[in-house]
Amino acid sequence: MTAFHEVASALTALEKRAQVEAEQARAVTASTDAVQSATRRYRGGLASYYEVLEAQQLLFPAETQLAQIRANRLSTYVQLSKVLGGGWTLTAAQWNGLQAQNQEQEGDAMQWRQWFVRRIGVLLGMVVVLAGCTYNAAIQRLSPAEQAEFALYRHVMTAGQVHTYVAQPTAAARTAYLQQLGLVQRFQALAPLDQEAIRSGLPRVGMSADALLFLWGEPYNTAGDARRYAHWYYLGSSFAQSSSGYHPWDFGNRVDVYLVGGKVEGWVDVSPGGGIGTGGGSSGN
Numbered sequence: 001m002t003a004f005h006e007v008a009s010a011l012t013a014l015e016k017r018a019q020v021e022a023e024q025a026r027a028v029t030a031s032t033d034a035v036q037s038a039t040r041r042y043r044g045g046l047a048s049y050y051e052v053l054e055a056q057q058l059l060f061p062a063e064t065q066l067a068q069i070r071a072n073r074l075s076t077y078v079q080l081s082k083v084l085g086g087g088w089t090l091t092a093a094q095w096n097g098l099q100a101q102n103q104e105q106e107g108d109a110m111q112w113r114q115w116f117v118r119r120i121g122v123l124l125g126m127v128v129v130l131a132g133c134t135y136n137a138a139i140q141r142l143s144p145a146e147q148a149e150f151a152l153y154r155h156v157m158t159a160g161q162v163h164t165y166v167a168q169p170t171a172a173a174r175t176a177y178l179q180q181l182g183l184v185q186r187f188q189a190l191a192p193l194d195q196e197a198i199r200s201g202l203p204r205v206g207m208s209a210d211a212l213l214f215l216w217g218e219p220y221n222t223a224g225d226a227r228r229y230a231h232w233y234y235l236g237s238s239f240a241q242s243s244s245g246y247h248p249w250d251f252g253n254r255v256d257v258y259l260v261g262g263k264v265e266g267w268v269d270v271s272p273g274g275g276i277g278t279g280g281g282s283s284g285n
Contacts, residue, residue, distance in 0.1 A: 017073040024066045031059040041218075043159075051220060051235070139166070146171050152198060153183045155217035187214065203257075207264045212257065219257070232257040237269050 035055040042052050139147060154162065161181060168174040178184050187195065194211035197204045203215055209226045216234055224230030237253040257267040 014073065014076045017069065017076055021069045021073055024062070024069050028062045028066050031055065031062045035059050143171065146174060149175065152187060152214065153178055155215065156183060156213055203264060203267065205264060205266060209259055209262050212264055226259045227262050230259045232259060
């Protein structure tokens with residue numbers, strides 16, 4: 001009876017750990033997809049590097065947990081083989097000693113992985129800050145008129161386009177480059193009130209979806225069709241969105257923007273805990 005109970009327990013544990021491993025593998029796959037998506041958005045100039053770091057900070061612990069779960073499952077296989085008498089020759093004392101040694105090694109490996117993830121996080125954070133400083137220094141070298149011009153178009157330019165814009169030898173060449181990209185024509189095609197809102201840095205109810213892109217850039221996530229009914233989600237707060245062209249450290253809140261028929265109906269700030277903060281506009285206007 002004891003042997004039967006041990007086999008049944010090992011089989012039950014093996015099944016449960018296999019299910020947990022499958023669930024964790026799906027979580028790792030989702031986190032990996034999120035990192036790849038954030039990386040593509042960053043390389044395309046549609047997101048700051050903070051978004052990549054945030055995704056990686058979720059992926060690394062998930063991978064570590066998956067490795068631990070997989071090790072536990074394999075250990076259960078060994079336990080099952082032992083209770084079935086599958087050629088097992090170790091004594092109980094030897095088996096316990098081997099288990100203790102493996103647990104110690106796994107603990108050392110876990111500590112090393114945690115140390116590595118922390119150091120990588122610090123290093124990447126420093127890279128982001130230095131990149132932000134370099135960006136701001138390059139913009140500050142522009143004349144006030146050029147900075148005002150750049151402020152109109154920075155959110156609809158990719159990182160590569162910004163680099164090329166700043167590298168132009170003269171102010172006339174920079175303006176010509178914006179025309180070459182079609183951004184000047186795109187801005188001029190907006191309604192006068194939308195152009196005024198972009199210059200002021202403040203959104204308004206009724207502004208077009210394209211005008212919102214000029215004002216706040218690409219959202220980090222969307223749902224629905226902006227031509228009909230959609231939600232656009234921005235990181236940060238509605239008060240800080242337009243204050244700086246490069247703010248990867250701007251996090252903590254989320255702005256939910258509601259669009260109907262390609263127009264902004266309203267927006268609301270959501271706190272990290274899910275609470276509703278300040279809002280703007282009103283549905284149905």
